Amino acid sequence: MSRVGAEPGMAMDTGMLVPDRVAALAARQPDAVAIGSGGHALTYAELHDAATTLASELVARGVGPEVCVALCFERSSALVIAMLAVLEAGGFYLPLDPEYPAARLELMVRESDAVLVLGDQRSLALLPEDIGVPAVPVRDDGRAGFPGVTAPAVVPRAAVSPGNTAYVVYTSGSTGAPKGVVVTHSALRWFVENLQYAEPGTNDVVALASSPSFDALAFECWVALTRGARLHVVPRPVLLSPSELARSLRAGGVTMMYVTAALLQQLAVETPQFAAGLRILFFGGQRADHRSVLLVREKSAPARLVQVYGPTETTIWSSYQDVDEGGARGWIPLGEPIAGTTEYLLDAGLHPVPPGTPGEIYIGGDGVVRGYLGRPDLTAERFLPDPFRRGEPAARMYRTGDLARRRQDGSLEFLGRADGQVKIRGFRIELGEIELALTAHPEIAAAVVTVVEVPGGPQLIAHYVPEAGALPAKGRRLREFLAERMPPYMVPALYLPLERIPLAPNGKIDRPALVPPLTPDGRIDRRRLATRGAAG
Structure with missing residues (x-):
């Protein structure tokens, strides 16, 4: 279809480049x-x-x-x-x-x-x-503050093609x-x-x-x-x-x-x-x-x-x-x-x-x-x-x-992403990129990043397994670590330590098991999260 x-x-019919x-x-x-x-x-x-x-x-x-x-x-x-x-x-x-x-x-x-x-x-x-x-x-x-001699007023550019x-x-x-x-x-x-x-x-x-x-x-x-x-x-x-x-x-x-x-x-x-x-x-x-x-x-x-x-x-x-x-x-x-x-x-x-x-x-x-x-x-x-x-x-x-899918009235309804990409504040990001950055932290063995829809818009949550013998890292430290490596819209707001990453029967990550508890008005229930040992 x-x-x-x-x-x-x-349409403009000039054919001219911008x-x-x-x-x-x-x-x-x-x-x-x-x-x-x-x-x-x-x-x-x-x-x-x-x-x-x-x-x-x-x-x-x-x-x-x-x-x-x-x-x-x-x-x-x-x-x-x-x-x-x-x-x-x-x-x-x-x-x-x-x-x-x-x-x-x-x-x-x-x-x-x-x-x-x-x-x-x-x-x-x-x-x-x-x-x-x-x-x-x-x-x-x-x-512009170019060093050296100023260029002539007009220097012909090379021919530019549409390609x-x-x-x-x-x-x-x-x-x-x-x-x-x-x-x-x-x-x-x-x-x-x-x-x-x-x-x-x-x-x-x-x-x-x-x-x-x-x-x-x-x-x-x-x-x-x-x-x-x-x-x-x-x-x-x-x-x-x-x-x-x-x-x-x-x-x-x-x-x-x-x-x-x-x-x-x-x-x-x-x-x-x-x-x-x-x-x-x-x-x-x-x-x-x-x-x-x-x-x-x-x-x-x-x-x-x-x-x-x-x-x-x-x-x-x-x-x-x-x-x-x-x-x-x-x-x-x-x-x-x-x-x-x-x-x-x-x-x-x-x-x-x-x-x-x-x-x-x-x-x-x-x-x-x-x-x-x-x-x-x-x-x-x-x-x-x-x-x-x-x-x-x-x-x-x-x-x-x-x-997407075509509805009976002919309109096209957006259903979401087919992969790990999401959009945060209008920017398209790959969750895998954040996960790789997190696992570069010396105290983190594994990480999964999920998205939850809350009243203020989609929110990133980082779930991580500490390295053997390491205590869960403070959320503030993890935020600072990521902030040095990626733009603000890719830095998760919440960091939840896990003993292990949950897996579904097919061996893939069981992402539904990572969904945080929500309050009746749709916000993340931080009080209930405290019983899980959230890093903040």
């Missing part, structure tokens, strides 16, 4: 504001000039097609300038979140073969001293290391050219609110800047304060925003009216709490509230669903594929499943990325030839690992 996205009806589209807009509307940040505004002409100057510096230092430049910034005008500059230089960018542990950032820089790191002063200070490549500070106006890499985003890996997803210019162009469901325009103001290492930031940045809209920078402290966020959105005149389903749930509890005045609010990243979605729709009344679905491997997202079309079900369908996308619901033998039968979601079309950076084995495992597009030998589809 397949679902095919509608043919492009209002940096060329931004350059054309800078020539057409030079005085229009491109970025608003902290009371300061940057016009399209100023953005283009700053990016071109920085791009010339990059080209003079060897940046070109298939050459990586890592970016380590807080959300800011400088981040956007640097992203555009790398694309204008013909290279590809690797976004780094400065809040990630230094060891993880170092791994990403090393594996991507980045030739340098651009960043703001504060973020660069968080990098390890032996990062292995030059770290160059960039000011808010895009001026060249535009950016790489790292996601969690089950083998103990994150995976770099390689997104090409053609895939990025497909995404920004097929936004009929959002209809962005020059009157829109798009919130720049996602983590720099989350592919939703590419949506925010390039949707705005390829359609002549304005970006409104939302700093990290503001995003973490529901009341401050609501004020910032109003003050900036924001009309379009993306939030993760987890953040939407938090905002629904504290400030459900935060999205009042928005033309369209997107949410996604994991299964949404239906009650929270309806509360935000009631209290904020944005013109449209839209759930989006799709993995990084199919370029940002691949389908959408207006909540007003699915809110009465008690759950929200996955919605309709974007133009140029095909979604299949298949069994283990790659055969379409009948209505009502669970199947795995496979996604084909123009948004399917090249694969995983330096991982041909994993690329071959997850990116398969598309057997349903006969006559197109190069067509591929991505195996998502997500399960």
Whole structure:
């Protein structure tokens, strides 16, 4: 069973790559504001000039097609300038979140073969001293502190083809290391050219609110800047304060925003009216709490509230669903594929499943990325030839690992993951990666990480067996140990010691036996856990 996205009806028909589209807009509307940040505004002409100057510096230092430049910034005008500059230089960018542990950032820089790191002063200070490549500070106006002679004003870039890499985003890996997803210019162009469901325009103001290492930031940045809209920078402290966020959105005149389903749930509890005045609010990243979605729709009344679905491997997202079309079900369908996308619901033998039968979601079309950076084995495992597009030998589809079923009314219901991947606060992670990190602790012999749904959203729990003769480690020490190795959303909140890992009759881990006791209102019952000897 397949679902095919509608043919492009209002798609941009320029055929231009993203940096060329931004350059054309800078020539057409030079005085229009491109970025608003902290009371300061940057016009399209100023953005283009700053990016071109920085791009010339990059080209003079060897940046070109298939050459990586890592970016380590807080959300800011400088981040956007640097992203555009790398694309204008013909290279590809690797976004780094400065809040990630230094060891993880170092791994990403090393594996991507980045030739340098651009960043703001504060973020660069968080990098390890032996990062292995030059770290160059960039000011808010895009001026970079390159040592030596300044490059000429304009250095021609090498020819860039649609098949060249535009950016790489790292996601969690089950083998103990994150995976770099390689997104090409053609895939990025497909995404920004097929936004009929959002209809962005020059009157829109798009919130720049996602983590720099989350592919939703590419949506925010390039949707705005390829359609002549304005970006409104939302700093990290503001995003973490529901009341401050609501004020910032109003003050900036924001009309379009993306939030993760987890953040939407938090905002629904504290400030459900935060999205009042928005033309369209997107949410996604994991299964949404239906009650929270309806509360935000009631209290904020944005013109449209839209759930989006799709993995990084199919370029940002691949389908959408207006909540007003699915809110009465008690759950929200996955919605309709974007133009140029095909979604299949298949069994283990790659055969379409009948209505009502669970199947795995496979996604084909123009948004399917090249694969995983330096991982041909994993690329071959997850990116398969598309057997349903006969006559197109190069067509591929991505195996998502997500399960769904077709309901009687034709809607597609998301059922969860087919493997150990979960989504926490919108970020996709592999539980196996956390387990491997835990077992690297000298006092832990074995570990299993599970997820429990509680009112505040999904929560990670670490179950571990101490080394022989060792006392159970304190939860605080284990949290600190993991915090040095992975981002905050991958650090479990609770640590439970076990005598042994429970096994089912088939020899696999008996995960149901690890489910913690819950209180009547659905929270973890810590009092009853105390009898198990929880480490906190």
